[in-house]
Amino acid sequence: MALKVLRILGIGEEVSSTVSAVMHVPSGKQKWKDIVKVEDRELSPREVDKIALLAPEATINIIRNYAVAEKYRVKIPEVARGILRCGNPSCITNGNEPLESEFLVRSHDPLRLDCKYCERELGDVAAHLL
Amino acid sequence: MDLQGEDLISIADLSEPAIHHILREAKALVPAARGEESLDLLKGRILATLFFEASTRTRLSFESAMQRLGGGVLGFGLVEGSSVTKGETLADTVKMVEAYADAIVLRHPQEGAARLAAEFSTKPVINAGDGAGQHPTQTLLDLFTIWDEKGTLEGNQVVLLGDLKYGRTVHSLAYALALLGSDLTMVAPPTLRMPKEILERVEEFGGKPEETESLSEAIQAADVLYVTRIQKERFPDAQEYQRVAGSYRIDLRVLRDAKKDLIILHPLPRVTEIAPEVDRTPHALYFRQAFNGVPIRMALLNLILGGVA
Numbered sequence: 001m002a003l004k005v006l007r008i009l010g011i012g013e014e015v016s017s018t019v020s021a022v023m024h025v026p027s028g029k030q031k032w033k034d035i036v037k038v039e040d041r042e043l044s045p046r047e048v049d050k051i052a053l054l055a056p057e058a059t060i061n062i063i064r065n066y067a068v069a070e071k072y073r074v075k076i077p078e079v080a081r082g083i084l085r086c087g088n089p090s091c092i093t094n095g096n097e098p099l100e101s102e103f104l105v106r107s108h109d110p111l112r113l114d115c116k117y118c119e120r121e122l123g124d125v126a127a128h129l130l
Numbered sequence: 131m132d133l134q135g136e137d138l139i140s141i142a143d144l145s146e147p148a149i150h151h152i153l154r155e156a157k158a159l160v161p162a163a164r165g166e167e168s169l170d171l172l173k174g175r176i177l178a179t180l181f182f183e184a185s186t187r188t189r190l191s192f193e194s195a196m197q198r199l200g201g202g203v204l205g206f207g208l209v210e211g212s213s214v215t216k217g218e219t220l221a222d223t224v225k226m227v228e229a230y231a232d233a234i235v236l237r238h239p240q241e242g243a244a245r246l247a248a249e250f251s252t253k254p255v256i257n258a259g260d261g262a263g264q265h266p267t268q269t270l271l272d273l274f275t276i277w278d279e280k281g282t283l284e285g286n287q288v289v290l291l292g293d294l295k296y297g298r299t300v301h302s303l304a305y306a307l308a309l310l311g312s313d314l315t316m317v318a319p320p321t322l323r324m325p326k327e328i329l330e331r332v333e334e335f336g337g338k339p340e341e342t343e344s345l346s347e348a349i350q351a352a353d354v355l356y357v358t359r360i361q362k363e364r365f366p367d368a369q370e371y372q373r374v375a376g377s378y379r380i381d382l383r384v385l386r387d388a389k390k391d392l393i394i395l396h397p398l399p400r401v402t403e404i405a406p407e408v409d410r411t412p413h414a415l416y417f418r419q420a421f422n423g424v425p426i427r428m429a430l431l432n433l434i435l436g437g438v439a
């Protein structure tokens with residue numbers, strides 16, 4: 001999961017600030033968790049939505065001046081706009097039309113999303129993140 | 131229920147009262163659809179029919195409907211050689227066409243095309259089929275045919291037969307019939323069964339569709355038999371196709387155990403699914419079903435374009 005989150009944040013081999021990732025840490029509520037810590041980085045709403053779709057249980061801590069300034073659980077958005085690609089090759093959104101993809105979240109658990117355009121369900125969410 | 135100025139992209143856009151309203155309006159328009167009355171409800175209004183793939187039946191039916199209401203039609207036909215094939219986006223094409231017409235009928239090979247067109251057009255867009263996607267006016271004319279013949283859509287035993295996996299028309303129909311209170315039985319070979327997600331949506335309306343492979347069993351209780359085409363391409367070998375197609379062919383022998391007032395529908399064109407000998411029986415409603423495309427599209431156009439009632 002940590003690696004997937006790093007990918008969403010566009011963090012690869014070259015970084016300009018300190019990034020730490022800890023994987024498979026024992027945790028109370030769930031059995032295990034991963035932790036990603038990125039310095040000098042704010043998250044855009046789209047990045048938060050992407051993380052929510054990938055890891056609905058994630059918690060985001062914003063640390064300023066060595067203290068936790070904000071802490072919140074991510075929330076699965078009602079509509080995922082411009083962050084996923086439709087898995088249906090015949091869908092009009094996969095052409096060169098001037099529009100953003102849009103998915104309606106039909107259910108949270110299990111996570112199910114339907115393309116607003118072709119109305120088909122998106123199979124593997126992680127594989128279709130833009 | 132007021133449809134004036136609205137798009138029609140998917141049958142799911144319509145509420146139950148809206149569907150009934152359209153059916154009643156269509157019924158009233160049957161004489162005019164036959165040419166027995168002449169109307170000018172949409173005089174001076176223009177419908178653009180934008181067909182990016184051939185579908186003569188649907189296109190003629192829309193054009194006939196508009197002209198029966200006294201309106202005019204701009205047909206674009208197949209768009210070979212025009213700017214569209216030179217890579218113009220559908221969004222741009224729609225913005226051009228809406229300048230010349232009061233409503234747009236769109237047929238397009240890509241799924242979701244009509245939804246997109248509706249977003250870029252300020253004029254109403256009617257989906258006339260988007261690839262393997264939605265085709266709501268087909269669903270409406272199927273519903274109209276059943277309702278007109280049976281007097282109701284509630285409580286009918288409807289058997290859906292054939293390719294229930296790939297045919298999205300039959301998915302929309304299953305959805306609408308469940309919404310309107312029909313009981314469904316799905317008859318299909320194992321490889322062409324209705325997808326689980328469609329069955330789930332049908333069940334959301336309290337319907338509990340039955341599934342079987344046996345046509346002879348299902349046909350005895352049926353009030354309506356909806357036959358779809360089983361396409362050869364769906365089978366890995368010709369022999370398997372022959373076997374399946376043969377076991378779901380409707381002929382007089384299969385109809386021996388059917389109710390007297392069973393009606394048979396088929397979206398046409400048929401290949402071998404229904405033997406020609408069935409055409410002469412009172413069960414055969416598929417040719418009337420094809421005609422019904424006109425009054426149902428008249429009703430829609432009149433409601434959307436706000437013709438005087």
Ligand SMILES: [Zn+2]
Pocket residue numbers: 086087088091092093115116117118119120242
């Ligand atoms: Zn799509």
